[in-house]
Amino acid sequence: MNLHQFRFVREAVRQNYNLTEAAKALFTSQPGVSKAIIELEEELGVDIFTRHGKRIRGLTEPGRAVLKAVEVIMQEIDSLKSIGKEFAAHDSGSFTIATTHTQARYALPKVVQAFTQRFPKVRLSLLQGNPKQVADMVLSGHADIALATEAITTVTGLVSIPCYQWEHVVVVPPEHPLLKSKSLTLEEIAAYPLITYDSAFTGRVKIDHAFQLRHLKPDVLLEAIDADVIKTYVELGLGVGIIAGMAYDAERDKNLRMLSAGHLFGTNVSRVALKQGAYLRSYVYTFIELLAPTLNRKLIEQVMNGEKEMYEL
Template sequence: MNLHQLRFVREVVRQNFNLTSAAKALFTSQPGVSKAIIELEDELGVEIFRRHGKRIRALTEPGKRILLSIERILEETETLKRVGKDFANQDQGSFVIATTHTQARYALPKVLSEFTKRFPKVRVSIQQGNPSQIAQMLLEDRADLAIATEGLANTSGVLALPSYQWQHAVVVPSGHPLLNHESITLETLAKYPIITYAKAFSGRSKIDAAFGQRNLTPDIILEAIDADVIKTYVENGMGVGIVAGVALDPERDRLLKSISVGHIFGTNVTHIGIKKGAYLRSFIFTFIELFSPTLTRKIVEQAMASESSDYQI
């Protein structure tokens, strides 16, 4: 038994039981992957995969248990490598952050500016996607941390640490009738065409839930993953925008006016996601505390040692 065989089994499952895709992902040949898996099955005395002819279709029952052990073994192997690198290179290395556009555009710049001053030899990479995509990057060790508002707290295998709270805002051009209201209601807002986030992004679930609870159907004429896109179409007069309050910049958005609507859509929480069982290098703890000062190294380590997936501060 060797680590290559274990990696082959894990990758075949990740690639939806496609041997060709698994071989490409691991930069090897399909026959090599197939042979290694068969040899592992012979050594263990059980079939890991169910087959139809030469095609692998699914995991067997013992295969499901074996996969759990494989995941733990490979995670520990990666941890050993990281520990060695961390102690050999305390202030250098690569750091991959998986996040959404809103976080990358509005929440990260000041934090990363300070972080890179402290760790000039650390090479930071930002990988963007929707919440489910960035959670998957984290679980597949393609990212060290994930940052998002939606999704992370409900993903198995991910520890979600609350980092900061925010509320939505309505954005309209100067002179818009909504600016004459002392307090906007859902009924008033539902009278206008709305431009807001796509389903998986930036607290959209809170927006849908609020309208749904009042049995209102908003006229959402455009959805986007990018607050800058939403604001552009609002400036062009297409409709009323609903964006994260953090996505408003008085200097850049001088043609727009904002109205706080936390009273109708509630408060959202942006989380930092960490893969359960992961080893974090020292500079990652520093980044977490820069991003959310309440998340000290001690608190993060306590949360990582806990059984819970959704840590509350």
């Protein structure tokens, strides 16, 4: 058996069992991919894929075990390559961050600026999506780390580390009646149309849960993935906005007023997620340290090795 066979098996699954597409992705021929997979099956003595005629349709039970082993082997190969690059050029390379819009727009700019000043030779890329999408980007190897809220903590194959806490705030136009409230309540908020995040983003689950506990059914007029969109429609007077506290800036958002809502919706934690067993370049550790000064390389390595699985802020 050889690495080419492992790559072919993995890519066949990634391409939804389409060997033609797998061959294109690996810059080889479809017959070559098919032949290599059959030879691997013969050597192992088991069928990796179920077939209908000459077409593969899915994984057999032993095939799923084979794929799991292949993924581990290929990850170790990638780690070996990274180690070589690390010692050849520790201050250059590529680094891809998968994150949600809110984190990219409000939490990362200063961190990215500091990082690029320290590592000008590192090619930095940002990929955006919802928490599930950014987790998948790390699992598939398209990103080195993911940054999102608690939603990424339960993803198998990832190690997540808490970075910082934040709370939701309510935003309204100047002179809005809610500004007269001495202690904002969910009942007061629910009296107005709401504009807030899509259900997949930025702590929306906690917002919904808080209203449900009070047996309230707010009128959610508009859902968005972008706090700037939410603020725009609040400025137009269409409703009351609920956004992440980091997304409000009194100087920038002069046409809005902010009301604290942490006592209503609780505290949220943004977390960085890494693929289990992944080899991290030294500048990845530096980036995480810039993002969360409470973290350091030793602590990150301990969490990655399972020594501090319960680490929390």
